Amino acid sequence: MRVLVIALDGATFDILTPWLDQLPTLKKLHDEGAKASLMTTFPPITAAAWNSFATGKNPAKHGIFEFLQRREGSYDVETMTANHRKARTLWRILSDAGKNVIVVNVPVTYPPEPVNGSLVAGMPVPANRRDFAHPPELTQEIMQWFPDYSINATSVYIRGRAEDFLNDIRRELNQRLTVAERLMQRQDWDFAMIHILGTDRIQHEFWHCMDESHPKHTGEAPRYKNAILEYYQEIDRNLHRLLDLTDEKTSVFVISDHGFGPLHQFVYLNTWLLAEGFLVLKKNGLTRLKSLAFRLGFSPTNIYKLVAMLGLGGVRGGMDMGKRQQLLDMLFLSLRDVDWSKTKAYARGNFGQIFLNVKGREPEGIVEPGVDYDKTVWEIIKRLPNLKDPQTGQPLVARAEKRDALFNGAYLNRAPDIAVFMKEETYVPLGTADFPANTVAEAAVGNTGDHRFNGILVMNGYGIQQADLGEASLMDVAPTVLHLLGVPVPKDMDGKVLLSALTPDLHAVQYIDVVDESLPAARSPYSAEEEAEMTQHLADLGYLG
Numbered sequence: 207m208r209v210l211v212i213a214l215d216g217a218t219f220d221i222l223t224p225w226l227d228q229l230p231t232l233k234k235l236h237d238e239g240a241k242a243s244l245m246t247t248f249p250p251i252t253a254a255a256w257n258s259f260a261t262g263k264n265p266a267k268h269g270i271f272e273f274l275q276r277r278e279g280s281y282d283v284e285t286m287t288a289n290h291r292k293a294r295t296l297w298r299i300l301s302d303a304g305k306n307v308i309v310v311n312v313p314v315t316y317p318p319e320p321v322n323g324s325l326v327a328g329m330p331v332p333a334n335r336r337d338f339a340h341p342p343e344l345t346q347e348i349m350q351w352f353p354d355y356s357i358n359a360t361s362v363y364i365r366g367r368a369e370d371f372l373n374d375i376r377r378e379l380n381q382r383l384t385v386a387e388r389l390m391q392r393q394d395w396d397f398a399m400i401h402i403l404g405t406d407r408i409q410h411e412f413w414h415c416m417d418e419s420h421p422k423h424t425g426e427a428p429r430y431k432n433a434i435l436e437y438y439q440e441i442d443r444n445l446h447r448l449l450d451l452t453d454e455k456t457s458v459f460v461i462s463d464h465g466f467g468p469l470h471q472f473v474y475l476n477t478w479l480l481a482e483g484f485l486v487l488k489k490n491g492l493t494r495l496k497s498l499a500f501r502l503g504f505s506p507t508n509i510y511k512l513v514a515m516l517g518l519g520g521v522r523g524g525m526d527m528g529k530r531q532q533l534l535d536m537l538f539l540s541l542r543d544v545d546w547s548k549t550k551a552y553a554r555g556n557f558g559q560i561f562l563n564v565k566g567r568e569p570e571g572i573v574e575p576g577v578d579y580d581k582t583v584w585e586i587i588k589r590l591p592n593l594k595d596p597q598t599g600q601p602l603v604a605r606a607e608k609r610d611a612l613f614n615g616a617y618l619n620r621a622p623d624i625a626v627f628m629k630e631e632t633y634v635p636l637g638t639a640d641f642p643a644n645t646v647a648e649a650a651v652g653n654t655g656d657h658r659f660n661g662i663l664v665m666n667g668y669g670i671q672q673a674d675l676g677e678a679s680l681m682d683v684a685p686t687v688l689h690l691l692g693v694p695v696p697k698d699m700d701g702k703v704l705l706s707a708l709t710p711d712l713h714a715v716q717y718i719d720v721v722d723e724s725l726p727a728a729r730s731p732y733s734a735e736e737e738a739e740m741t742q743h744l745a746d747l748g749y750l751g
Contacts, residue, residue: 207668208456209687210448211399213312214441215252216406217662218465219243221416225435229442231449232664235460239666240707242675244683246464248612248625249557250657252406253286255463255680256313256328261293262684262699266615268293270314272555273330273744275620279569281541283554285330285740288315289729292617294696296684297321297397303693305396310386311357312401317731324389328401329358330743332736351388352381358743359403362652363411368430371411372437375404379440383447390451396691400448408437409466410747413655417468422654457667457690461683465658469650470632471595472507473602475553475560476541478593478646484586486548493543500539500644507643507651539641546570550582551623557657558606558626558635560586567619579623583608586624595633596645604629631658671709678704694718 226233247254247265253273254265261268269292274283291314297307301322309315309325316327318340326348327338338357339345348355356378361371379402386400414422415430452458479485487493541552549563550573562582565571573582587606594601609621626635633647634656663678669690681701688695689703694716703715732740 207691208395208452209397209459209690210452210456211397211459211461211683211687212445212448213256213399213401214405214460214462214662215313215401215403216409216464216466216657217460217462218467218658218660219662220465220467220658220660221434222438222662225438228435229438231442231445232438232460235458235666236664238672239458239664239670240673240675240704241665242663242678242704242707244461244661244663244678244680246657246659246661246680248659249555249559249622250464250659251556252463253314255661256401257291257293259461259463259680259683260295260297260312261291262296262681262696262701263293264613264615264681264700266609266613266618266621267698267700268615269617269620271559271620271622273314274555274741276554276561281546281569283741284730285732285737285744286314287731288317288319288327289731295319296687297323297325297399299688299696300397300691300693303691305691305693306394308386308389308393308395308398310389310398310400311382311403312399313403323393323395326385327357329403330740331357332732332739333358335736348385351384355381355385359407359747362746365426368412368426368433372408372433375407375437376440379404379437379444383444387447387451390448397687398448402441404437405441405462406466407747408434409655410653411655413466413468413653417654420468420654421470421649452667455668457665457669457687459683459687460662460664461680462661463680465660465662466655467658468632469634469654469656471634471647472642472650473558473593473628473633473635473647474642474645475558475626475635476641477644479551479553479560479586480641481646482586482589482592484549484551484582486545487539487543488545493539496537496539496543500641503644504538505641505643506538507648541640547572551586553635555622556634556636558628559622560624560626562623564623583623590626593646595647597647600629602628602630602633602647665704665707669709669712670707673707675704675707689715692716696720 247258251272254271257268257270265271270286273286275286277284297309300307307321307323311326311328313328316331318325318327320340324344325340331338336345361374363371390398412433414420415427416434487497551560551562553560562573563571564573573579590603590606591601593603604627607625609623612625613621679701682704685695685699685701686704697717698720
């Protein structure tokens with residue numbers, strides 16, 4: 207038996223279902239197989255989600271919650287890599303069981319781990335690194351095929367230069383398909399997986415073009431109304447390049463790590479925490495001056511809007527991240543202006559993550575673990591319904607959850623202490639940019655589409671029966687693949703085998719007790735310059751506001 211996984215980052219049934227008649231290959235897989243809305247992790251971020259897919263475990267078991275995560279013993283962040291993952295991956299388990307694997311460009315797989323087969327790492331990878339594949343000689347071979355081989359996203363949408371962006375993601379699509387195709391042709395594989403990043407990128411950048419109700423559906427946007435559909439059609443036309451290399455004993459999965467939808471408003475939790483007194487600023491002269499300017503409207507988002515209004519577009523990615531951060535820290539309020547000796551909570555990361563300033567965990571923590579911790583958590587949760595849209599006065603928060611309601615595992619202490627969920631998904635909490643604005647919510651800048659919790663799962667081929675599963679978990683895919691390939695499922699996986707999607711003639715599920723994985727201590731593979739480069743790259747993609 208074989209399994210082929212086609213990963214369309216950010217794909218969502220919300221737009222694919224109405225388009226299926228125009229996507230004949232996906233329609234055939236969808237209509238004749240099993241399907242489910244695939245619920246992702248909190249936060250619904252690529253780094254956390256693909257690691258939960260790969261391990262079958264929630265982020266508190268594998269340790270990765272974000273691309274940029276707080277460095278132990280610091281308030282600063284570092285970029286997450288494969289070295290930070292604390293659980294074995296699907297391809298590692300398969301390799302150890304003697305299966306031959308091919309993995310192409312799945313995010314957060316750099317540096318590439320040794321596998322029984324081939325692995326090409328996915329974003330983020332420093333531009334000058336030539337060690338992004340296993341076996342090592344595969345890197346050089348790929349660079350001979352494509353001297354400009356694209357691992358990271360290389361561009362963003364800039365008004366007047368839309369074709370540059372579209373050409374970039376088309377080039378990336380062809381490169382990844384070609385690499386996967388050539389490896390599958392020459393390698394005797396049991397498991398193959400290819401990751402397509404362009405679906406995520408075009409939905410982030412072009413959602414307003416497709417969506418006539420979007421506030422930014424203006425100017426040249428209507429001209430590119432069909433750009434997202436046309437990109438999916440290009441994928442659909444090219445899937446035969448992989449499907450033709452399968453046989454009657456192959457199971458095919460089409461999955462995404464999260465869904466997608468329109469983005470209208472950013473919600474700034476640090477601004478709210480400051481207003482509520484959970485976050486306190488220093489009293490020195492410079493911070494007082496910046497605080498006064500902040501209250502008067504001198505903020506990064508207002509400057510960004512002014513620059514855009516003056517026609518100086520292309521500011522995204524236009525400044526070195528190190529210099530940008532220095533400028534932000536010098537001119538605007540930032541977490542460097544926070545008085546940690548009086549601060550109980552702060553926001554860090556995307557999609558509503560609030561952290562307490564815990565004694566013994568944060569370097570200057572003041573919230574005592576135990577009673578004080580619980581009291582502070584509940585006080586914040588109790589006040590979150592007071593978070594309202596300053597324009598409409600409508601409450602923004604649907605609910606807030608304590609971390610242990612969402613996560614369990616050895617790395618629970620790395621999880622956000624409070625997870626905040628919005629009433630309207632067009633409002634996205636952004637905590638990575640410190641204090642972007644002096645209001646708690648305002649029109650989003652940059653991306654016009656953003657992540658949702660409902661990804662896609664389509665299963666077809668050997669061992670799969672026609673079924674509508676309703677809803678499944680992203681963590682269910684790994685144990686299901688292991689079962690199809692006759693490999694025991696580790697008992698500590700959070701996901702379950704999707705038996706209702708499988709034909710009854712398959713063998714019974716086998717399980718294996720958890721073994722000591724003996725994973726090395728987390729160590730960044732990046733130099734200081736490369737860390738800055740990766741932060742810059744993630745900022746350009748919108749992960750830093």
